Each structure stands twice: as C-alpha cells, then as structure tokens.
Amino acid sequence: MxxxxxxxxxxxxxxxxxxxxxxxxxxxxxxxxxxxxxxxxVDYPDFAKKCTEAVTSDAGSFGILICGTxxxxxxxxxxxxxxxxxxxxDHYTAKLTRxxxxxxxxxxxxxxxxxxxxxxxxxxxxxTEFEGGRHATRIGxxxxxxxxxxxxx
Ligand code: RB5
Numbered sequence: 450m451x452x453x454x455x456x457x458x459x460x461x462x463x464x465x466x467x468x469x470x471x472x473x474x475x476x477x478x479x480x481x482x483x484x485x486x487x488x489x490x491v492d493y494p495d496f497a498k499k500c501t502e503a504v505t506s507d508a509g510s511f512g513i514l515i516c517g518t519x520x521x522x523x524x525x526x527x528x529x530x531x532x533x534x535x536x537x538x539d540h541y542t543a544k545l546t547r548x549x550x551x552x553x554x555x556x557x558x559x560x561x562x563x564x565x566x567x568x569x570x571x572x573x574x575x576x577t578e579f580e581g582g583r584h585a586t587r588i589g590x591x592x593x594x595x596x597x598x599x600x601x602x
Pocket of ligand 1: 459462516517519522
C-alpha cells in the first residue's frame with residue numbers, strides 16, 4: 450500500500466535529499482518535502498519539528514529526517530509524544546526499528562552512510578511491518594513513562 454512520507458533535513462543532510470526522494474517515489478510512495486530548499490546552514494530542531502508535526506497530525510504517515518550524523522534529528526524528534534524516531538545505520542537497524550519499535554520516523558546521517566546503504570535502509574524501513582505483541586506492550590510503556598527520568602536528580 451502506498452504510504453505518505455514527510456522528509457526534512459538540515460544543511461548537512463541536504464545533498465542526499467533528492468536521492469532519497471527518488472528512492473521513495475520509485476517504491477510507489479508519496480513524498481512531501483518539508484525543506485530546507487538550499488544547503489544554507491539551518492538548525493536541525495526546526496526541521497525535526499516540521500516533520501514531527503506533520504507525522505503526528507497525519508495518521509499512518511511516516512517521516513525521514515537526515516542531518517550529519519542523524520543523532521541531533523533523532524534526539525529532537527523523540528521529544529515529541531507519539532513519535533518513535535529510529536536512528537539507523539544499515540538494513541538491519543532499519544528493519545528492526547519497524548518490527549520492534551514501530552518507528553514512524555527514519556533518521557540517519559549523510560556523513561555516516563553511503564548511497565547504497567541509504568537505499569537499503571529506506572527500502573527496509575518502508576517495506577517492514579510492526580510485529581506487535583510483546584513489542585506493543587513495550588511501546589506502551591515508553592508512551593506512559595516519558596517522565597521516568599524525573600526522579601534521577
Ligand atoms: C551540523 O554540523 C551537525 O551538527 C548536524 O547535522 C547533526 O549531525 C547533529 O546531530
């Protein structure tokens with residue numbers, strides 16, 4: 450089934466964005482580009498915000514966030530309730546973040562992975578279903594327990 454995918458980057462992920470958009474389109478999905486429109490320096494939390502807003506307000510949609518390492522985007526995106534952003538490095542992590550974490554956003558770093566790995570990751574992420582079961586219980590605990598760090602002092 451065709452999926453709707455929102456994509457955003459920062460300046461360090463911009464160069465690979467067109468390549469990723471083509472991969473998603475060739476797989477038969479719809480891609481919506483939330484920017485930026487150039488490689489000028491920007492702050493990745495601003496673009497993580499655009500993508501998380503889009504994904505949380507459009508049921509069944511997914512996101513792709515790319516920065517230099519993928520780390521900043523994933524940290525920012527995971528602040529948002531209902532977002533499960535998986536920072537991935539290869540086919541295995543992209544597949545497992547769907548199967549076990551029901552990730553709705555794929556994050557990766559343009560400076561970390563090459564184009565072949567990117568194609569593999571995007572395909573694995575979009576073609577893999579959540580397994581549910583025990584993994585659904587765990588995701589429920591994440592959603593409930595977002596304040597569990599509050600007591601750590
Ligand atoms: C930008 O230089 C870089 O810090 C950013 O793209 C990202 O890697 C942050 O996590």
